[in-house]
Amino acid sequence: MDMHLYPGYLPGTIGRIAELHASFYAEHSGFGVAFEAKVASELAEFCVNMDPTRDGMWLAVASGEILGSIVIDGAKAEDKGAHLRWFIVSDKLRGSGAGKQLLSAAMDFCRSKSYRKVYLWTFDQLHAARHLYEKYGFQLAKEQLGHQWGMEVNEQLFIKSEV
Numbered sequence: 001m002d003m004h005l006y007p008g009y010l011p012g013t014i015g016r017i018a019e020l021h022a023s024f025y026a027e028h029s030g031f032g033v034a035f036e037a038k039v040a041s042e043l044a045e046f047c048v049n050m051d052p053t054r055d056g057m058w059l060a061v062a063s064g065e066i067l068g069s070i071v072i073d074g075a076k077a078e079d080k081g082a083h084l085r086w087f088i089v090s091d092k093l094r095g096s097g098a099g100k101q102l103l104s105a106a107m108d109f110c111r112s113k114s115y116r117k118v119y120l121w122t123f124d125q126l127h128a129a130r131h132l133y134e135k136y137g138f139q140l141a142k143e144q145l146g147h148q149w150g151m152e153v154n155e156q157l158f159i160k161s162e163v
Contacts, residue, residue: 002062002063003098004061004062005102006058007057009047010066013047013057013059013066013069014040014043014044014047015040016065017043017086018036018043020067020068020088021035021036021086021088022035022039028125029125029153042085043085043086049075054074054075055071055072055073055074056074056105056109057070057071057072058070058071058102058105060090060101060102067093068102069086069087070085070086070087070105070106071084071085071087071106072085072106077113081115081119081159082110082113082117082118083118084106089102099129099132100132103136106118107136107160110163117161118138118159118160118163119160120138120158121155121157121158122156122158123146123153123155124143124153124156133158137160138158138159139159139160141157142156143156143157
């Protein structure tokens with residue numbers, strides 16, 4: 001499949017990223033409407049307030065369809081670090097290297113902005129994602145039970161201190 005990375009927003013991005021997350025996490029983790037609504041509302045707010053001097057968004061696009069995404073939210077980069085968010089790859093691209101391309105683009109952006117720290121929240125059932133995060137230098141910093149996803153999961157905070 002001929003995939004390319006598109007930097008920035010495209011019409012339909014919010015709905016498509018929410019759909020990718022909702023479909024994947026419903027199938028693999030049993031998440032429902034609370035999770036999809038959280039993704040859609042927080043992503044919509046981010047897109048409305050996105051500032052290209054501090055924030056980045058990359059879309060994996062093939063045949064005109066958004067099949068993956070990653071976002072760097074730099075709004076609180078000075079005190080908390082840059083927040084890596086909405087990282088997802090469609091089943092159509094899984095295993096193709098698209099995830100590595102997305103994560104590389106995000107980390108290159110963080111280096112270009114001289115962000116000292118990047119962090120992300122995930123949960124313990126995503127073994128392939130964890131492997132990729134660790135390959136890029138992220139380290140598990142904290143674990144806690146959380147309910148924000150619509151059900152109880154073991155949330156994990158990963159931090160990359162040397163970008």
